[in-house]
Amino acid sequence: MAIAERDMSLTFLKGMTVLQAFNDAGPAPSLADIARITGYDRAITRRLILTLVQLGYVEKADNRFHLTPRVLVLAGGFLRGNDFGRLVQPVLNICASELGHAVALAMVDADHAVYVAQSTLQNSRFTFGFTVGSRIPLMQTSIGRMLLAWGDPDWAAQVLREAPVDPVTRATETDRDRIADAVTIAADQGHALVRDEFEDGITGLSVPIGSRGTTRAALGLSEPNETLTEAEIPRLVATLRRCAGQLRPGFSPAAGAYS
Amino acid sequence: MAIAERDMSLTFLKGMTVLQAFNDAGPAPSLADIARITGYDRAITRRLILTLVQLGYVEKADNRFHLTPRVLVLAGGFLRGNDFGRLVQPVLNICASELGHAVALAMVDADHAVYVAQSTLQNSRFTFGFTVGSRIPLMQTSIGRMLLAWGDPDWAAQVLREAPVDPVTRATETDRDRIADAVTIAADQGHALVRDEFEDGITGLSVPIGSRGTTRAALGLSEPNETLTEAEIPRLVATLRRCAGQLRPGFSPAAGAYS
DNA sequence: TAAGTCTTGCGCGATAATCGCACATATGGT
């Protein structure tokens, strides 16, 4: 099952690494920045970036490089392939309307979760700066723990064992066993609630999509702590669950690996 | 200014072509499908796809391949780099709220426009199936014509001369001169209105972001014809313009090419 | 059932592209 070195293109791998590097770099990295991040020789880095420029994924302005909107087209291939525009987005909108809160949909990507869609609330002048394509950790977030709780058990065990637990707020739980306990509770409850651990003063609440053991997507919301009182939770969970049920058809066929 | 062949990586170019091919292919293409689309030998195609699998951008299931959510991370690099989460999305949400209609933001990508963000309306159970990353033509859409009208004149002239004008509805205008006239009108008015030409029974209305001659982004909405009466247009345009003005800061610095 | 068509998997030698050093030039901060 493992892919032999013979069956891979090293040059392409390097090229993708360069493209990835734009995520870890600032908004407008220089050639040297990318070379440092990737660790490749500047000549190689230059050729690979120029290839991206030629293809229209990157623009060069004043010896700095930046991504173009064309990278979104690649994302569009995924979103369209899963019929997000028709099957997912409308459900999210209705869900947000019923909840009175903005909701987000995230999927497993190795040892992170990736925002794949979000329904923004009309009046909310307030956002956390997350967008489609944002990666969030699994260990410290509500959505992440829900994915761990109902995702592939082997994968979850490995993540719980190896994923970093660096504190990002003062309340971040850094004890792996305690996190595992929280995940177990989430698995039994069918929803995950995390307060303050990822962003100070913020509570995340999420439910899984699909069935226990094979879940790859989760639906969640984030609000200031005082907005989500204990009394409110049951109603929110119920609504989230109903929406998650409607989203399920869009996530059943592709079996998908956790890598 | 042209990039010499010496300064490019052919293997990387082929790899990106394979990744692109997932857009033109169905949702779950086989190895042979991709090889046909790209025109490369199957052995090469295989190596390149396996590289993508190894990197986590593609999954293999039952001799078929499909994109993973990780491709969204690449898009996230662009969105985060331009601070979409904080600068753009909130404005779109407020804009939609004031208008009572969902709005979309699109940017120039060579001879197409790409949806880069959209504010969904809470209650709208209705969508056109477009998502972030969807490409729409310039010649037949409201947003496209607005981009042509206020975009770089040389680029616009070339698109008007060369872009395809294949009819997609019975009302599609196929005469380049007439399209050019419509674009001129849009340029002078500062907004573009297109009825039925892209989707039957649908009207698009859009305004530019930035200043005439250098615009690369446009803000627009789409609704059934009867929803957008002539009497409504002025109010909608005024609101769209105000939002476009607020979006402007996010689009000033990057000069950007049209390619 | 068997032939026919279309797949995927993979080994291997010749070829051609990549690699990365090295030097000249440009840029920017102190």
Added chain:
DNA sequence: ACCATATGTGCGATTATCGCGCAAGACTTA
């Protein structure tokens, strides 16, 4: 003016890529 750092590019040696070719599996048609 100086130093540190970045970019642009030429070129020979290396090495990864290329793509043919064959074996084996899947599906269709007769």
